[in-house]
Amino acid sequence: MNTAQPLRLLARRATPTQCLTQSSRAWRRALATPAARPTITHQKTGSQGPTAMVFMNMGGPATTDEVSGFLSRLFADADLIPLGPLQNYLGPLISRRRTPKIMKQYADIGGGSPIRKWSEYQAAEMCKILDVERPESAPHLPYVAFRYANPLTEEMYKRLLEDGFGKGKGGRAVAFTQYPQYSCSTTGSSINELWKWRQRLEAPSKASTDLTQAPKEDAGSISWSVIDRWPTHPGLVEAFAKNIKTALETYPEAEREKVVLLFSAHSLPMSVVNRGDPYPAEVAATVWAVMQKLGFSNPYRLCWQSQVGPSAWLGAQTSDTVKNFVKKGQKDLVLIPIAFTSDHIETLFEIDQEVIHEANELGAEGRVRRAESLNGSPVFIRALADIAMAHLDSGMATSKQMGLRCPGCKSERCLESKKFFVSQQLETERPAVII
Amino acid sequence: MNTAQPLRLLARRATPTQCLTQSSRAWRRALATPAARPTITHQKTGSQGPTAMVFMNMGGPATTDEVSGFLSRLFADADLIPLGPLQNYLGPLISRRRTPKIMKQYADIGGGSPIRKWSEYQAAEMCKILDVERPESAPHLPYVAFRYANPLTEEMYKRLLEDGFGKGKGGRAVAFTQYPQYSCSTTGSSINELWKWRQRLEAPSKASTDLTQAPKEDAGSISWSVIDRWPTHPGLVEAFAKNIKTALETYPEAEREKVVLLFSAHSLPMSVVNRGDPYPAEVAATVWAVMQKLGFSNPYRLCWQSQVGPSAWLGAQTSDTVKNFVKKGQKDLVLIPIAFTSDHIETLFEIDQEVIHEANELGAEGRVRRAESLNGSPVFIRALADIAMAHLDSGMATSKQMGLRCPGCKSERCLESKKFFVSQQLETERPAVII
Numbered sequence: 061m062n063t064a065q066p067l068r069l070l071a072r073r074a075t076p077t078q079c080l081t082q083s084s085r086a087w088r089r090a091l092a093t094p095a096a097r098p099t100i101t102h103q104k105t106g107s108q109g110p111t112a113m114v115f116m117n118m119g120g121p122a123t124t125d126e127v128s129g130f131l132s133r134l135f136a137d138a139d140l141i142p143l144g145p146l147q148n149y150l151g152p153l154i155s156r157r158r159t160p161k162i163m164k165q166y167a168d169i170g171g172g173s174p175i176r177k178w179s180e181y182q183a184a185e186m187c188k189i190l191d192v193e194r195p196e197s198a199p200h201l202p203y204v205a206f207r208y209a210n211p212l213t214e215e216m217y218k219r220l221l222e223d224g225f226g227k228g229k230g231g232r233a234v235a236f237t238q239y240p241q242y243s244c245s246t247t248g249s250s251i252n253e254l255w256k257w258r259q260r261l262e263a264p265s266k267a268s269t270d271l272t273q274a275p276k277e278d279a280g281s282i283s284w285s286v287i288d289r290w291p292t293h294p295g296l297v298e299a300f301a302k303n304i305k306t307a308l309e310t311y312p313e314a315e316r317e318k319v320v321l322l323f324s325a326h327s328l329p330m331s332v333v334n335r336g337d338p339y340p341a342e343v344a345a346t347v348w349a350v351m352q353k354l355g356f357s358n359p360y361r362l363c364w365q366s367q368v369g370p371s372a373w374l375g376a377q378t379s380d381t382v383k384n385f386v387k388k389g390q391k392d393l394v395l396i397p398i399a400f401t402s403d404h405i406e407t408l409f410e411i412d413q414e415v416i417h418e419a420n421e422l423g424a425e426g427r428v429r430r431a432e433s434l435n436g437s438p439v440f441i442r443a444l445a446d447i448a449m450a451h452l453d454s455g456m457a458t459s460k461q462m463g464l465r466c467p468g469c470k471s472e473r474c475l476e477s478k479k480f481f482v483s484q485q486l487e488t489e490r491p492a493v494i495i
Numbered sequence: 496m497n498t499a500q501p502l503r504l505l506a507r508r509a510t511p512t513q514c515l516t517q518s519s520r521a522w523r524r525a526l527a528t529p530a531a532r533p534t535i536t537h538q539k540t541g542s543q544g545p546t547a548m549v550f551m552n553m554g555g556p557a558t559t560d561e562v563s564g565f566l567s568r569l570f571a572d573a574d575l576i577p578l579g580p581l582q583n584y585l586g587p588l589i590s591r592r593r594t595p596k597i598m599k600q601y602a603d604i605g606g607g608s609p610i611r612k613w614s615e616y617q618a619a620e621m622c623k624i625l626d627v628e629r630p631e632s633a634p635h636l637p638y639v640a641f642r643y644a645n646p647l648t649e650e651m652y653k654r655l656l657e658d659g660f661g662k663g664k665g666g667r668a669v670a671f672t673q674y675p676q677y678s679c680s681t682t683g684s685s686i687n688e689l690w691k692w693r694q695r696l697e698a699p700s701k702a703s704t705d706l707t708q709a710p711k712e713d714a715g716s717i718s719w720s721v722i723d724r725w726p727t728h729p730g731l732v733e734a735f736a737k738n739i740k741t742a743l744e745t746y747p748e749a750e751r752e753k754v755v756l757l758f759s760a761h762s763l764p765m766s767v768v769n770r771g772d773p774y775p776a777e778v779a780a781t782v783w784a785v786m787q788k789l790g791f792s793n794p795y796r797l798c799w800q801s802q803v804g805p806s807a808w809l810g811a812q813t814s815d816t817v818k819n820f821v822k823k824g825q826k827d828l829v830l831i832p833i834a835f836t837s838d839h840i841e842t843l844f845e846i847d848q849e850v851i852h853e854a855n856e857l858g859a860e861g862r863v864r865r866a867e868s869l870n871g872s873p874v875f876i877r878a879l880a881d882i883a884m885a886h887l888d889s890g891m892a893t894s895k896q897m898g899l900r901c902p903g904c905k906s907e908r909c910l911e912s913k914k915f916f917v918s919q920q921l922e923t924e925r926p927a928v929i930i
Contacts, residue, residue: 340776341782347780348777357895359898374768384902
């Protein structure tokens with residue numbers, strides 16, 4: 061594999077006759093059992109593969125024993141929860157205090173988060189499709205990198221190196237955020253973490269020093285690109301619409317069109333919103349696209365869940381919204397988790413057990429319900445494959461939008477991380493990085 | 496004219512052979528000079544026209560003498576600026592204090608707001624198109640109803656009655672909000688005002704007492720319907736995209752794709768956002784649609800302008816955003832007013848004279864510019880006609896969304912006003928009103 065060529069040159073070069081579908085399937089099976097993984101031998105000619113497809117997400121503790129570590133990483137992350145100069149002191153304090161309560165919540169949803177199971181399934185299924193439909197970059201190898209739970213980004217990166225990527229052998233990897241809408245707290249944090257481990261585990265990038273020069277690729281290091289947002293991809297929209305229709309069908313036909321749809325996304329502190337984070341606008345774009353797909357069949361609202369602590373967060377809050385509507389007599393409500401694609405504590409506990417329980421206590425009579433999360437939806441997995449293929453075809457390292465830091469951003473880490481990922485692009489096609 | 500038939504029955508019944516285009520043009524010319532208006536004689540057969548097309552907007556003082564009255568109405572409006580139980584005391588106090596400063600701003604933009612000129616032009620031009628393309632509801636008569644400036648809603652309603660609508664003569668009127676995105680502060684306030692004057696100047700509606708009954712139309716009163724939002728209409732999106740491209744062409748070609756697009760909308764107090772106002776999400780939908788139309792050619796952000804007073808408002812603020820980017824070295828910025836369709840004080844003074852001036856003081860060297868407002872754009876006026884025709888064809892009194900009050904809404908006025916407009920619809924097709 062030529063390790064120095066920019067991404068554009070790697071896009072759509074091989075022909076379908078160089079199909080490695082069969083061997084890719086063998087790869088995938090091998091990956092399902094990490095211990096059995098063979099060492100990757102890069103093709104010298106023919107396919108540009110293998111291509112590592114890295115699903116990035118926040119993750120969740122798979123068992124209650126992992127809750128403590130999960131929370132301590134979460135509260136240590138200033139990209140997610142900015143606690144100021146006392147972060148290293150306050151973070152552990154808050155996470156220790158919250159651990160018993162959150163352990164109980166995970167116990168209540170069956171002992172752990174299903175997010176690892178779903179992420180591994182979605183990544184593997186998507187790679188199956190890519191191997192068939194885009195043989196020139198096959199085999200596509202599924203990896204998962206969580207920000208706060210196993211498999212952590214560090215673990216994923218070490219596995220990439222063990223599998224024969226980088227460290228002089230080059231190779232191509234795609235960091236595919238599993239947050240459809242971009243926030244500095246979520247995708248931004250995952251990207252910064254990926255950049256950090258890339259700097260630690262491969263040679264530190266020289267790209268950050270001078271962006272006006274040609275791309276300085278460290279010889280033989282991994283060529284990274286990022287799928288950084290996909291809030292209105294038609295397949296994503298269709299998958300959401302399908303699950304909403306299924307939920308609406310549980311109501312009597314005569315009442316159906318008067319059911320109120322409540323799209324619920326994780327909230328953000330107003331300090332992050334006011335810094336210029338693009339997330340609220342991108343979540344709204346998803347909601348509008350889904351309502352368009354549904355032909356605006358029902359009245360609806362976008363609301364925001366899971367705020368913690370005493371500072372101001374973006375509202376209206378999901379729990380208040382549900383309570384207010386039920387009190388006013390509007391009991392038929394469908395909650396739609398619109399910013400996560402798999403079930404997690406915010407759906408299985410917060411919505412299903414807290415919000416809906418509170419609604420029933422107010423007399424909702426079981427008429428407040430939730431649309432299923434995308435989880436194993438074939439429409440959704442098909443969408444993931446389409447997004448990945450369009451990205452690989454484009455030859456772009458990131459979207460134009462990713463180079464633009466928030467107007468109020470003061471994070472050096474954001475700046476350096478963005479410079480690195482943008483530097484993976486041919487100079488003439490690089491988006492601007494706003495320093 | 497049959498005064499009792501619901502809107503659905505009025506939609507698309509007449510045939511093109513009943514075209515009243517010629518007479519409609521005469522109407523329009525007559526309307527341009529109010530003194531010369533003839534009394535409307537409703538057609539007993541044939542066309543369902545005339546149809547009054549009422550453009551609703553906040554308005555602005557046409558001369559500096561009108562500033563005082565404009566501000567006193569503005570600060571008296573609890574839908575726009577909620578000042579609590581002391582509104583009647585605080586409103587006049589604040590408006591009196593602000594009058595000299597705002598008079599100076601209007602003097603600086605040429606002595607008054609051009610919003611009346613543009614609104615009357617847009618309404619008249621749209622009606623010309625409707626008369627040709629939808630003869631069955633011709634003639635279409637343009638009216639303008641401003642919330643805080645002349646022509647006020649009261650004045651418009653009285654003119655409607657003088658022109659032969661209502662008061663036993665029936666007639667069909669469309670309240671067409673000129674805010675593309677719905678906020679309770681803007682369109683909501685205009686609709687409540689329209690409802691108030693309808694109650695005062697025609698018989699109070701009986702519809703509000705029992706919505707489960709068939710529509711109770713007051714014999715011979717005006718049949719109203721509302722175009723309550725149109726944030727992603729393709730024609731609107733195209734008109735915005737066109738003006739953005741024109742602005743981008745003023746930059747050297749080599750720099751063009753690195754220009755940052757800053758969409759700027761009037762901000763809202765967080766108390767309104769947290770009540771569940773749909774405006775931030777609908778503005779975001781417009782921005783996303785415009786960027787899609789532009790093929791995401793440039794990095795961009797949505798920011799919020801014109802906040803006043805000490806309470807928390809939605810950010811990031813436009814002025815801070817521009818200053819932060821310029822300070823970081825990103826001088827090439829195009830500001831796009833995305834929530835108003837005509838020039839007004841927030842474009843001509845706040846952006847052109849304040850924000851851009853501040854940027855230049857920080858060294859922006861004239862590279863912070865503004866995309867032109869839609870004003871007389873033929874693409875925009877074509878879009879208005881398409882929106883109006885689709886509405887008339889639909890036979891719907893309002894969108895499904897308009898019946899849904901905000902989850903945190905406690906306004907009886909909102910409730911009664913929504914009940915009235917929804918009651919104009921056939922019972923079987925009425926959207927839900929959330930009480």
